[in-house]
Amino acid sequence: MRPILLSGHERALTQVKYNKDGDIIFSVSKDHVVGAWFSYNGERLGTYHGHQGALWTVDVDPTTTFLATGGADNTMRLWNVQTGKLLKTWEFGSSIKRVEFSSDGSKLLGVTEKRTGHLSTIVVYDIVQDVDAEQTDEQSLRIVCDESKATVAGFSYGAKWIIAGHEDGSVSQYDVKGGELLDNVMVHEPDMPITDMQWAPDRTYFITASKDKTAKLISTKDLNVMKSYNTDTPLNSAAITPVKDYIILGGGQAAMDVTTTNARQGKFEARFYHKIFEEEIGRVRGHFGPLNYVAVHPLGTGYCSGGEDGYVRVHHFDKPYFDFMYEVEREQARM
């Protein structure tokens, strides 16, 4: 199917997310606006206004009731998805780089940027499951990352741990109750920041993308690097597809270098790799700037990517995508 081009943002996209049903896509951009779109036809459902700076991150809870956003205006905000009403604003000393709900929607975490006078932190709030209720200002947990700042973080399955990726190329496992650091493993090249971390559907493993041009598949429980995917360009994002055993990687040369080189060299393609065999299967062209984020439909029927070029491209997978199988997979399927 032809990709759908969502051209509602005026500046670079920073994150795009599907809701759990996969019918709505939420997008945030440096133009201060949050967008909501129907994934099926790309029609715009609405926008959420209020942020005073570039937006870095967005997440939606499993029931598509609450929407969390964070940005460069040093605030993390909670919205009513349906009405667009701003429910809560949490203020911080530095910008919010990442927000994420736990898999049951009861907790929300935010990652704050490191700045002079402010260490990078991971904060957790308990969310009251009522759109009319007053949300708490009290952090249920606060983890300070003094070794190397956290760039991404999320809740594991059953909200047992918080997993964070750091600027120095390592991932950490924290206990969700006390916030103790349980494990820290250097998975990428030292001092190559981890740019993205996305979960497998059951959150028992996840994938990290890094500027060192590789993506790694890591088990949640013991932070064991199970697979490694090597590319020829710095990566900004990596996603795991349900249904088929693929992963999607997005990246491209650094945004600041784009104007000095031609698009040919930019490597602005979404790359598909086989999750288990670590082999590249295909590429999807289209963006004319680096891909800042790729998100997969929760049912595995499509994906969308947000680019530095200001567009969201929504793709639906065709039949050959589902039919493609390696010989050994086919053998397995027959058994």
Add this chain to the structure above:
Amino acid sequence: MAPSFDNLPVDDVDDEEIDFSDLREQFEVRLEEGLDTFVVIDGLPEVPEESQQKLVKFLLRKLKSVGKPREDNVFMPLGDDGKTQGFCFVEFATVEQAAAACKALNGTPLDKKHTIAVNKLSDIERYGREGRIDEEYQPPQIDEFQEKEHLREWLGDIEARDQFVMYRGDTVGVFWNEKEAPPEPAVDRPHWTDAFVQWSPLGTYLASVHGQGVQLWGGKSWNRQRRFAHPGVNLLDFSPNENYIITWSHRPIQVDENHPVLTLEEDGKNYVVWDIGTGKPLRSFVTLDLPGPSMDEHGNPIKKKIQWPAFKWSADDKYVARMTQGQSISVYELPKMNLLDKTSVKIEGVMDFDWAPATPKRDGVRDYEQLFCYWTPELGSNPAKVGLMSIPSKQVVRTRNLFNVSDAKLHWQSQAAYVCVKVDRHSKSKKSLATNLEIFRVQEKGVPVEVVDSIKDTVINFAWEPKGDRFVLITAGEVPANAAVPPKTAVSFFCPEKTKGSAVGNFRHIRTIDRKNSNAIYWSPKGRFVVVATVHSQQSFELDFWDLDFEGEKEEKDKDLTANLQLMSTAEHYGVTDVEWDPTGRYVATCASAFRHQMENGYHIYDFKGNLLREEHIDRFKQFLWRPRPPTMLSKEEQKKIRKNLREYSKMFDEQDLIKKNSANRAVVEHRRRLLEEWLAWRASVEEELKAEGIVDALEAMNVGKGDDFKDGEEVIEEIIEEIVEETEEIVA
């Protein structure tokens, strides 16, 4: 009171008592300047006192060549028997003269019995002082013979694979080329070279270039074979048979006294000719500047292009020659590197010359000879000339006069059967240019010349088929002044006509392909196939693979020609800078080198038909060079026999390929199967664990896509389409 200058306690210290000896030793200045003008001449005849005058006069005559010492500068002491003692001291006016005397006259024979030794007095002091020389003879240490690795070991590869070297980033690696699998590394070393790498012409050595000089590597374990200490070396060139190497640096060499290899002889020189066998320098030269103004109109020095190679080798390593533009060609004989017949060949106005790339076989000439071709422009009323000179006789064996010549290029065919002189001619008004090809048939009686003058435009590139008699050329139209895009080019193919006998017919035009951007021609080393490419261009990067002996049907109009031209395929390699055939003519490698640009550096490998076999992008990829092969050792008959039985061989090779492919495939499949099994096992264990811990949400998520809800795909999608039915504008007061 603190001590100051006025009240220093002068009398307290007695100078005499301080022991300065250690300091004196440390800072002693060697006052030898006075003695440096003295030389000692040894080995003179011993003559009675009355003949001493005569001997001194005789000696002074000898010394005249370097300086003019007078009679009273010579001191020849007498012994107890009243005779001179066979040596004397001579004082020169300057140190330079004394040094020159040592250099020029040491070892000069006076007569049959006497040979003089001339040395600096200071040197005698330095080396000859008592205790410096051991009284007893010590035989020099000779290292035990150690067997070296076979330098052509790579030719013994069972599958006859070829090797290539890749220089990417800071790493240099030599690899075996595989048909389908990735190249197999033979050796890979970081920081192996500082500037670039280069193979020797027969592939025996790999040269690496460093600030201190050039190193040659080879053998199975890639040990260092030779070192040529030429500080600041920029370029190097091997002789065709790998006996010698020339190194060049743009900065003149500065030799300090203790340099292990170079002597004062090399001081101030740019070129050094080395013997690869011994690793010793043979002779050194300075760079000759091209004639022309050295300053531009603003008084800034013009950066001149250097000619490279300036020294050109004859095909058999016997001679090396250099041209002094406009004047002469100096031919040196190897291995002594002396000027042939002690004089350069004067050729007034000479612009360029080139040796025959193979030892020529001229009709009716039995003596040994090497040929070179040269050309001179119009000088006054004399026409421009192209000449062929035979060496060592220095006879001009053929000349041809040409008119209205603005430039000429010399192109030898690889077996020295032809030399094509590409002559750019201007019209009388000097407004338009056209190109003539003057083809000398070197192997035919009297060296006849054939002229191809049907070409309208200027020829920008020309190439002979190796070991063949066909050629390809590229012409470009007029370039409009200040045009941003290069003009379109046309590619033309030529071949000889069919004749009855064994003679080669006249050259005929086969076909011209118009409106191309091509600018480079790469023939297969075995002939027949040719790649016409567009290199160093941002806009176009095509590679056309042509076959000149296509085995299909031949067009009627081509039936008299010894070629059947067919375009096999066209490939593209963005940013291609270099194209190289492997030495067997089976593969073509193209590379986008970081030496030229930073875009999509890497390489492609094609087969001779133009099918892409491999492509790899590597950051900071710089060089891709196939390892050359020495010529085959098989006789003509043996080669013919193999060609005849090719079918049987190819059957055998196909079988081998199939086995290899199958086993490789099987290995890949096995590997995948293992990976899949491992993965499924891991998933099963995780599922188990989650069940045990009772984490429901994760288990639910696991079933996404597994259930029927996805397969049925029943989904209600409500779409609201708004349409404007009517639009009215009202002005509100």
